[in-house]
Amino acid sequence: MTVLVAGPDRIAAASVLSPRLELRVDTAVERLTTVQAAFPGAAIRYAVKANPQPALLRALVAAGAGCDVASPAEVGAALAAGARPEALLHSNPIARRDHLAVCGHLGVRTFVVDSASEVVKVADAVPGATVLARILTSGAGSDWPLSRKFGCASEHAVEILTAAAELGLHAGGVSFHVGSQQRDPLAWAAPIAAAAEVFGHLRARGLTPTVLDIGGGFPAHHEGAAPDLADYGHIIGGLVGESFGDLRPELVLEPGRGIVGDAGTLVATVIAVIQRGERRWVHLDAGVFTGLVETLEEAIRYRLETDRVGPVVPTVLAGPTCDSADVLYERIPVDLPDDLAEGDEVRFLSAGAYTSCYSTVGFNGFEPLTTVLV
Numbered sequence: 001m002t003v004l005v006a007g008p009d010r011i012a013a014a015s016v017l018s019p020r021l022e023l024r025v026d027t028a029v030e031r032l033t034t035v036q037a038a039f040p041g042a043a044i045r046y047a048v049k050a051n052p053q054p055a056l057l058r059a060l061v062a063a064g065a066g067c068d069v070a071s072p073a074e075v076g077a078a079l080a081a082g083a084r085p086e087a088l089l090h091s092n093p094i095a096r097r098d099h100l101a102v103c104g105h106l107g108v109r110t111f112v113v114d115s116a117s118e119v120v121k122v123a124d125a126v127p128g129a130t131v132l133a134r135i136l137t138s139g140a141g142s143d144w145p146l147s148r149k150f151g152c153a154s155e156h157a158v159e160i161l162t163a164a165a166e167l168g169l170h171a172g173g174v175s176f177h178v179g180s181q182q183r184d185p186l187a188w189a190a191p192i193a194a195a196a197e198v199f200g201h202l203r204a205r206g207l208t209p210t211v212l213d214i215g216g217g218f219p220a221h222h223e224g225a226a227p228d229l230a231d232y233g234h235i236i237g238g239l240v241g242e243s244f245g246d247l248r249p250e251l252v253l254e255p256g257r258g259i260v261g262d263a264g265t266l267v268a269t270v271i272a273v274i275q276r277g278e279r280r281w282v283h284l285d286a287g288v289f290t291g292l293v294e295t296l297e298e299a300i301r302y303r304l305e306t307d308r309v310g311p312v313v314p315t316v317l318a319g320p321t322c323d324s325a326d327v328l329y330e331r332i333p334v335d336l337p338d339d340l341a342e343g344d345e346v347r348f349l350s351a352g353a354y355t356s357c358y359s360t361v362g363f364n365g366f367e368p369l370t371t372v373l374v
């Protein structure tokens with residue numbers, strides 16, 4: 001990942017650089033502050049995979065966030081940004097044994113698991129660690145569901161946490177993720193209630209779970225409506241109260257998109273405007289393989305901006321490579337100005353998450369996406 005800092009002498013160079021991700025670290029810190037205010041007392045573990053840009057990590061850590069990490073490299077990035085090892089949460093439920101050991105050596109103490117075999121692995125690799133069991137969610141209500149790959153049934157969570165305790169680990173509590181860009185705060189209701197039941201069963205077995213990790217999923221400002229972060233805090237706080245009563249757990253959040261999404265603008269340039277039959281196609285110098293991977297299946301629909309003001313026409317957007325998958329929006333075309341022309345900028349708003357991190361290798365001779373701090 002190339003990073004340019006837009007100092008006075010480099011602004012000229014940066015302004016012609018296309019495509020680029022313009023990243024506003026201050027905006028990410030403001031979003032973090034908003035999350036902290038919405039969830040008073042909760043531990044915020046920024047999901048590094050959303051955007052691992054070092055200056056961003058440093059600013060978030062300085063503002064009180066820990067990090068949600070999935071690999072030794074992410075642990076290294078978080079520590080280099082100043083994070084305390086105790087403020088790191090290893091949330092990858094399936095990991096290489098040697099990677100778990102390295103994370104343990106680097107000081108990570110809390111690991112998410114969702115299977116009996118991974119509990120044994122953690123017990124071997126990081127003796128005495130704390131584990132959280134990840135339970136399944138439906139993913140309904142989210143634009144980018146994550147539910148199929150990870151998560152176990154609640155009864156299984158009770159069993160694996162009990163087994164963890166027998167292996168000398170600390171059965172810390174429960175974790176889940178309701179799917180990314182989750183537009184419905186009530187999506188947290190079922191997993192919070194399920195987690196409370198798991199806590200109850202564990203207590204009945206003499207264990208002392210304390211941590212409720214409610215994952216990420218908080219939205220950025222993509223196309224379509226979503227509640228404010230304050231509403232999420234209010235509603236989810238109420239759900240925790242209903243399910244847990246006086247035995248309120250320590251809340252952990254793992255926001256990625258909700259913090260860094262709105263902090264970035266992906267700036268692309270029109271290469272060509274082509275009429276193909278009935279449809280206008282606009283080919284850009286950024287596509288699925290240069291940062292816009294979340295447009296696959298048109299899951300994430302970014303808000304778009306250009307400098308033209310004329311009437312709009314439905315437009316298919318495509319990327320620069322020869323791969324036929326490098327088409328952004330075709331099923332539901334986007335409305336872009338009629339007079340859009342070669343050389344014009346098309347700006348993808350709220351594109352700070354899951355863009356620069358996915359384009360570290362150039363494809364078809366097109367450079368990976370460059371980040372410019374603005």
Ligand SMILES: *Cc1c(COP(=O)(O)O)cnc(C)c1O
Pocket residue numbers: 047049050068091092177179180181215216217218254255256257258353
């Ligand atoms: C990706 C991921 C996150 C961040 O999700 P967002 O929807 O970007 O907030 C949090 N936790 C886990 C385990 C993840 O895999």
